[in-house]
Amino acid sequence: MSIKMIINLSILFLCVILTSAEKGDGYCDLKEKTCDGDFLNEKFIIYDVNPPEGFNLRRDVYMRFAIMLSEARQHHKNWMLILPPWYSLYHWQTTQSDFPLPWSNFFDVKSLKKFAPVVELHEVFSKIESNIFTIDRLYVLQNYPDAFENGEFRDKWEIGGNCDYDGTFWGYNNVTVKETVCVKYQGRISNLWELISLNPTDKFVMFAHGEIPLHDQYGTKTFWDCRKSMKFNKNLINTAKKYISEYFNCNSKICTTYVSVHWRRRDFARSRKKDVPSIKGTVKQIDNAIKNYNPQIVNIFIASDGQNSELIKLEKQLSDIGYKVHFYLPTQSELDKFKDGGVAIIDQIICSHAAYFIGTYESTFTFRIQEEREILGFESSTTFNRLCPDKGRCEAPSKWKIVN
Ligand SMILES: Nc1nc2c(ncn2[C@@H]2O[C@H](COP(=O)(O)OP(=O)(O)O)[C@@H](O)[C@H]2O)c(=O)[nH]1
Ligand SMILES: [Mg+2]
Incomplete structure (x- = not known):
């Protein structure tokens, strides 16, 4: 047996050991040299x-x-x-x-x-x-x-x-x-x-x-x-945590100091008119929900893809009745670094930690927040809440509860 063959065999052996050793802790990383054998197979x-x-x-x-x-x-x-x-x-x-x-x-x-x-x-x-x-x-x-x-x-x-x-x-x-x-x-x-x-x-x-x-x-x-393995990139988590700590004075997983809302607009507001409320209707529903849940809460975090003009109106109407409204507004350098995709995730993380969450009906953006809250251990009555249309039927959102 040549030296080269021995080396090759040893590498193969090492790779087999490492791959099986890694089974409990994840799969082979192609960047690791020891996994070259894996790439071929x-x-x-x-x-x-x-x-x-x-x-x-x-x-x-x-x-x-x-x-x-x-x-x-x-x-x-x-x-x-x-x-x-x-x-x-x-x-x-x-x-x-x-x-x-x-x-x-x-x-x-x-x-x-x-x-x-x-x-x-x-x-x-x-x-x-x-x-x-x-x-x-x-x-x-x-x-x-x-x-x-x-x-x-x-x-x-x-x-x-x-x-x-x-x-x-x-x-x-x-x-x-x-x-x-x-x-x-x-x-x-x-x-x-x-x-x-x-x-x-x-x-x-x-x-x-x-x-x-x-x-x-x-x-x-x-x-x-x-679903639990889909953890976010650390920089996004840290930015969201910093925001929550700064504006809502909360440093734990389950915050008690703010309510969050996912207010889906744009294509949704156009194509699903019968499922989404007007600005006035949104204000009324948020106010009612907070009064029912905990009237002490004044901070509202809003995640939205809405136009600035709509968001300004929503903010004004909520402020007029005594609430403090917050949006995550990235700095230019955060926007360059995280891009729209990362900013949307930061919005989702901030929504996930709120005492109470209200989402948009059948939006997958909302679903992912609800799952995150199930993973964090929130009471499901604080999670599966939706904005209703101004008029007509308002079907309750489906509750997908965690199975551990
Ligand atoms: N930053 C931010 N982006 C949003 C928000 N809602 C929707 N978007 C954007 O719009 C996209 C909506 O598409 P998708 O993720 O499929 O969710 P769905 O269409 O609501 O089911 C998101 O991926 C975001 O890029 C929001 O609250 N905040
Ligand atoms: Mg979509």
Whole structure:
């Protein structure tokens, strides 16, 4: 046996030990030299989402794939999930980034890796030999025209038809695909393995319209374990904590000194007119909620994508009846650093720690705040509250309680 072979074998051995040792504490990090063996043996899935979808729906799509990949590990499938970078989101109107942003800008990727075998796309780029990243097969998922065939919704998929990939490969121009396959798909995400198994030699597989496959199970312990692993980037947390401490004099997880509201406007106020209140209606509902919950509270934190003119009106009307209204207004350097995506997360963190929260009906931005509050341990009556329309029915929000 040559010295070179011995060294190679030792590295392989070390890698096996490290990978198994790491199982309890996360998955192999491709940046570690010891994981090179893994890169050769691993296969990779990456996905893209319907271009107009926002950040918080995309977080749920991530969870579907992360859970699918984490469960696959338990059946010794050597697949990893590549985290699709954030690029040019429709709602990011102040600071559109010219380049794709990695997940580490927003999340604690080490924590994600503790739950699922995930890698950033730039980590993969640094491992491949070519300048071009070639995806073996791109499955463009499409909805069936009729989800309820014979009145029944059932899991199914079918290859065929016409389709185009309508995305941008996360802003990269060095990405190509060898083969594109159109697939009509409905039902649980784990059925994607059936598709993948049709081409067992594929190493890099991509799914476009990753929002189409659904969670196998929603709200289970595994769901919440995955959700808990989605910790935010430390700088965002620290900025939010500093704000809470400064304006609401609270340094604990569960604050008692302010109420928070997520007031979703823009496309929501236009397309869901019957679910959202007017400014006057919003003021009345916030005032009633505080009077019922704790009339001592005067501080209100508002997170919103609303226009300045609307926010000024809302602030004035609340101040007129004795409240102190707060918004998180980033400095220019914070905006440059965190971008719209980070600022939105800071808004969410501040909402999450408030004594009482009122959200917008069926907004995924609101859902993510509610989940965070469940994780923090708030009484659910302080979390699952919504703004109602000025007139007409006001359905209670669904309560997704944590399972530990
Ligand atoms: N900073 C900030 N941005 C918001 C707020 N509400 C909505 N947005 C922006 O609008 C986007 C809404 O899309 P999405 O995350 O899918 O949530 P949804 O459309 O409300 O379900 C967010 O990702 C943010 O970029 C808010 O309260 N504060
Ligand atoms: Mg949305």
